[in-house]
Amino acid sequence: MDWGTELWDQYDTIEKHTQSGLELVEKYVKFVKERTEIEQNYAKQLRNLSKKYNLKRSSKDEPECRFSSYQSFLDLLNEMNDYAGQRELIAENMMMSICIDLTKYLQELKQERKTYLMEAKKAQQSLESTYKQLDSSKKRFEREWREAERAAQYAEKTDQDINATKADVEKAKQQAHMRAHVAEECKNDYAAQLQKYNKEQNQFYFNDMPLIFNKLQDLDERRVRKLAQGYILFSDTEKHVMPIIGKCLEGITKAGTNVNERNDSMVVIEQSKSGFERPGDLEFEDYSQGINRASSDS
């Protein structure tokens, strides 16, 4: 069961279906392109967010960096930045392996389809032209035979006519004879045209058109297979970066587990302890003694 045999009279259907098929590819390419734009936008926003909360270059020596709770936040931001890079990769790969590739393939298919449809049209026109010739020769045959009949009848009538001369009879008989000959030639010509047409018609319906329709079927099936690959690539592109995304997420988890609150408390001590001893008791300032000494001096 193929288009060549089953859809021999469905040129319009095949033309329309193959057109729809190519439009579906275009639609899919357009869809994927929009998806890549969404993905790029998402990645850009994540990158910007990471930059927004990260340290400015000048402040990388800030003492906060010695605290694991702060350093791990920076590590998390860096992992998220890498994560954004992977999303960009998804977008770029989708664009390359689906949009650009399918668009190129689409152009080739469009060209190929156009060629086949033109072949079909050409064969159609050729058959129609041969048919016109046939019809024309058939009508001529019909006309000439009527003329021959009429001429024969006139010759008969003249022959029977008591008032007609022998010359008249002779002329009429010659005319009838000539007409019969012409009619015979037209009949033979028509027969030949008929044979020619039937041969071409048979060739057209049982050979040429089935071939073209089957080529269109093959084109359409290739189109479908390529589209299916495109669908698979849609998920493959993301699956491909999953391991690295997994690493980013692991990195974030690691940043969390790296946090050490005891260490951070020690850093505060290191950074800020004065080393001084705590104050001891205040002494008793005995003015009575001081004054006694003074009075013993005077």
Add this chain to the structure above:
Amino acid sequence: MDWGTELWDQYDTIEKHTQSGLELVEKYVKFVKERTEIEQNYAKQLRNLSKKYNLKRSSKDEPECRFSSYQSFLDLLNEMNDYAGQRELIAENMMMSICIDLTKYLQELKQERKTYLMEAKKAQQSLESTYKQLDSSKKRFEREWREAERAAQYAEKTDQDINATKADVEKAKQQAHMRAHVAEECKNDYAAQLQKYNKEQNQFYFNDMPLIFNKLQDLDERRVRKLAQGYILFSDTEKHVMPIIGKCLEGITKAGTNVNERNDSMVVIEQSKSGFERPGDLEFEDYSQGINRASSDS
């Protein structure tokens, strides 16, 4: 090594550091909130894209649906819609388990910190007040002792004075005696204040303030641990939906492998074949015969 002993004189440092620590939590919550907004936006765009390319409800009976290349595109769109749902889930879970939870915890810590700092201030003020009392009594002791000395000197001088009456001498001696008694009382009072102050000072530096600073250290360490959990949750939330996202991607791959180009070609045949036979040879229309019959009739 703890803040109580090592940073006994670093109230400002501890106040500042614990404040910074809470601000870091606020900063992280703000960051995560912005991340969830980016994620929600991404999910919404994907959902809209899926809707845009999907079938309108009214056209679900369209004949295109019978073609696997078309149906698989619809399956892909549905999987992408589910994928978007998972991204929304990431955003919602991050909001709940990080933003809302940490914000609540933050409020509690802020309140707790405020309480400790007020305790410290109160203890400080109390010690200062006791010191003022001590200083006051010390100055009074000094003053009174000078007065006593002066009165003693005057009594001595009056006793030696040839022109002084016994009454004068008696009066001067009584005055000196009284002043000496008052001075003694002041000395005792100062000694008692000193003992009180030293006791309170010791309590302050070796007991009360270390306790408060250690409570602040514990608060800060709890803050750090909670923040670390927050970092881990950032990746856990996404890791949690990875299996389902994986299923969406598998669904898309399946949509691709479901495509069957041969079947689709057969569908075109089913939908459109006329069932008619291809035309056979045209017959020879023999006018010569027709006319002969006609003439035999007439």
